[in-house]
Amino acid sequence: MKIITEPTRIDWETISERPTQAINNIEGLVNEVFEQVKKEGDAAVSKFTEQFDKVELDAFLVADNAIEKACQRVSEALKKAITLAAANIEIFHNAQKTEKVTVETTQGVKCWQEKRPISSIGLYIPGGTAPLFSTVLMLAIPAKLAGCKEIVLCSPPNANGNINAAILYAAKLCGVTKVYKVGGIQAVAAMTFGTESIPKVSKIFGPGNQFVTLAKQLATKFGVAIDMPAGPSELLVFADKSANAAFVASDLLSQAEHGVDSQVILISTSKEMVKNVALEIQNQLSVLPRKEIASEAILNSKLIYVPTNKEALELINEYAPEHFIVCAEEERFFIENIENAGSVFIGNYTPESAGDYASGTNHTLPTNGFSKAYSGVNLDSFLKSITFQKISKIGLQNIGGAIEIMAEAEGLQAHKNAVSIRLKEIRN
């Protein structure tokens, strides 16, 4: 832990720095996998699955009866918990639906904006030690609400060639249309180009390691959209003297256990709080099963004292955290003035893990300062807006002259002609 007291603005840049991720040395591999999957389709996907996941599969598609069987293996308690979480996520994302926007900008010129679903999307769900079935809920529920027709899910098979039962249960519950046992770069490449068995999609969502992240970035070169650039998870807590040091420490640790490169920051206007949180972290850390990961992340964590709420807010907006917890007497000041954050957790009884699972907000959020420009995943992530316009004869007479003058000034005579030919007909 680094304890930093009253940093100057010059220090802010260093405070806001994330650990550098070396990605250049894997670009060659990602390009190579893309090229082969593009050219050879399923054969290449099989080859890379054997190479990277050490498993040979008869088919990538998870059959309906395999999904049914897996669902039976999920405990009733977990099913109940998932159902509660899914209901909250559905309520919150359903509330994000918007109406068609219609305006007559000038008499006879009717303009409107309507949203339509992205027809075919792909979800990437990592495998490994933490089976992220919660991410299935976060992506598939809004996709279904938006009206996406094809919701494809790819997740790497384990050594036995299977996908975690809870992931399959969540996929079925949320209306995923097809689940494929494919992971890593080859999964992203397959959804980018399409193969004999895996469909091409228009947008790919979901977290992943640096290989998956780079693969998603490469996918954009081939015309596939992605949810957002990904990076290691982050939490910034602002706690004044009204906060509970043990609660704050538990939140910082919940972030730290994600990975050794997780970002954990405390900002406080109370030196006492900084000291107490540091102590509480040590106390709680020792009993965690993932303490080795968490303690390495905690080593890089920063506990920062600043004298005023105002300065704290400015530093937080500069840092632009993915998750932002605020436990403060003047919480309204932070709520009203926060400019850059993925999701905000307010008060002593709102742990970040509530948003990770069950409050209803989405947990796919912009990391690495990207909350300065990106939203977290929300209902609109699965929709695109189309504008429409219908102009009457009177409407064209009202705005046609302006179009002619502007088109001519831009040197685009044919643009002008398209108006002139109509105005001439109207006059005759």
Added chain:
Amino acid sequence: MKIITEPTRIDWETISERPTQAINNIEGLVNEVFEQVKKEGDAAVSKFTEQFDKVELDAFLVADNAIEKACQRVSEALKKAITLAAANIEIFHNAQKTEKVTVETTQGVKCWQEKRPISSIGLYIPGGTAPLFSTVLMLAIPAKLAGCKEIVLCSPPNANGNINAAILYAAKLCGVTKVYKVGGIQAVAAMTFGTESIPKVSKIFGPGNQFVTLAKQLATKFGVAIDMPAGPSELLVFADKSANAAFVASDLLSQAEHGVDSQVILISTSKEMVKNVALEIQNQLSVLPRKEIASEAILNSKLIYVPTNKEALELINEYAPEHFIVCAEEERFFIENIENAGSVFIGNYTPESAGDYASGTNHTLPTNGFSKAYSGVNLDSFLKSITFQKISKIGLQNIGGAIEIMAEAEGLQAHKNAVSIRLKEIRN
């Protein structure tokens, strides 16, 4: 012109293909400019401006008095036209404002979503033969409405070291905060990294040639967001026998004059209409000032007869046009069922150039089939949504158990602890 009659579904893929753009051979140059601008700042920007724009500048920033003087050179007629267009664009984008979304997902669990402006944005406006002051309106007006604090505009200087007067007039009218005489790759690099005189921004908007397009794509690797991937402009017209062949031809030509790689497609359920539009194109083409560009684009154009509206619609959704004009008796069928398009122009008196300039809709739209996943620029392009949650003791009691079970099932004990430690305190 290629006239295609009743294409089969196998032909659709070829019909939907855009001209391939070779970009690999300029990647080295783009990387090199980025590296140098990152390292040397203004000095590198100066060097590349001399090299590519053939002009030496004392300063990149356009001074206020230079903007004032330029404004005086814009004709009153053009000012009036720009003012009319700006008013319509403002009305339509202002109508896109949304309210805060608030829901209590479970008793005691309050979640809401609020939008906040992207603080600092950059607009790229190309120079060259067509001074696109209309694009200034399309980007700066919604940016200002969204509340972006810093709106930076970069545009290449001409041989005399100046920017077109109408561009400066539009920038002043719409509240652009700073205008810089910098173009090409070096402009995008400067807004990505920041230099001594040009600020770093969080998101870059605007069209450009293949150098600018590739530079914007590279900017995303350095954490800067972009509006969307760009490609040559496109128009697809659906016209049944009720359409006016001369009007349709004028629209196709207005698209064709943009560049030799512009995409122009007619789909019709009337063989007579296909024939008449082909004739009208030849008639109108001969008198255009940009006829050399337009005729080359027209060479690659496709006039397609299909027997039914249903088949037409399916092909249009597969093509996913940037601009879609529909002149049809059954226009409602197309309006209701169009899935993929940037902007839709309805009826005989709605030329595409209306949307380019003055109807109020935005003209920065997804090309190259990207309307399958991307929206055109709209008010939300300048905002990001942040989610908030505030949970009471009762709320945490209601959802805490579910979080504990899910966190444990994902192997994330510290996530569970953050809830358990609070529930324990509540019970005591």
